[in-house]
Amino acid sequence: xxxxxxxxxxxxxxxxxxxxxxxxxxxxxxxxxxxxxxxxxxxxxxxxxxxxxxxxxxxxxxxxxxxxxxxxxxxxxxxxxxxxxxxxxxxxxxxxxxxxxxxxxxxxxxxxxxxxxxxxxxxxxxxxxxxxxxxxxxxxxxxxxxxxxxxxxxxxxxxxxxxxxxxxxxxxxxxxxxxxxxxxxxxxxxxxxxxxxxxxxxxxxxx
Numbered sequence: 001x002x003x004x005x006x007x008x009x010x011x012x013x014x015x016x017x018x019x020x021x022x023x024x025x026x027x028x029x030x031x032x033x034x035x036x037x038x039x040x041x042x043x044x045x046x047x048x049x050x051x052x053x054x055x056x057x058x059x060x061x062x063x064x065x066x067x068x069x070x071x072x073x074x075x076x077x078x079x080x081x082x083x084x085x086x087x088x089x090x091x092x093x094x095x096x097x098x099x100x101x102x103x104x105x106x107x108x109x110x111x112x113x114x115x116x117x118x119x120x121x122x123x124x125x126x127x128x129x130x131x132x133x134x135x136x137x138x139x140x141x142x143x144x145x146x147x148x149x150x151x152x153x154x155x156x157x158x159x160x161x162x163x164x165x166x167x168x169x170x171x172x173x174x175x176x177x178x179x180x181x182x183x184x185x186x187x188x189x190x191x192x193x194x195x196x197x198x199x200x201x202x203x204x205x206x207x
Contacts, residue, residue: 025183026109029138030052031059034134036056039060041063041102042056042063042064043063043065043098043105044066045106045108046067046109047067047076048072050075050086054080057086063085065087096128101130102129103129104129106129106135108138110139113159114153116155126205133206134206134207135168137202139203141159141200143157143198145157165178168205183200184198
């Protein structure tokens with residue numbers, strides 16, 4: 001099964017699943033480090049059912065939500081039907097459906113470990129940023145829990161922070177920082193006794 005099919009199947013349960021994986025602490029750190037401002041435009045890349053979007057809307061931002069899964073986007077539309085500030089777009093990581101120099105912030109939470117080419121995906125997110133725009137990624141540190149490849153269709157078992165920093169710098173970002181996001185991502189295998197508790201990093205850079 002591809003990750004697209006997997007996320008399509010779990011879309012209706014994703015909010016409950018996500019709460020067992022990690023807390024709102026992750027997104028709060030992302031908002032703080034980006035110093036998000038009311039009235040500006042953010043892209044939520046790999047938006048899922050809108051974990052990042054939800055907080056941004058509450059803070060008065062406009063959001064372009066991008067996900068490969070139509071089912072995830074439909075869940076978002078129902079959740080945020082009373083908000084006018086969301087533009088929903090289906091698209092792939094390596095070819096985002098957003099013009100150059102469009103958004104003030106690009107954010108991706110627990111998305112990078114699902115993409116085929118992380119370096120190319122980071123360059124795509126930089127492409128859509130306005131000059132002075134900010135990229136913030138929260139994701140998993142490198143780990144050895146192989147069951148996540150099979151059960152949750154992760155392409156990558158997390159990342160080394162020095163690699164992520166290098167990708168940000170190679171994409172042309174400045175003031176790059178990769179640090180601990182706080183909290184762990186927790187998941188239990190449905191097929192074995194393996195339980196994962198994986199530290200989460202936050203990566204920041206400015207265009």
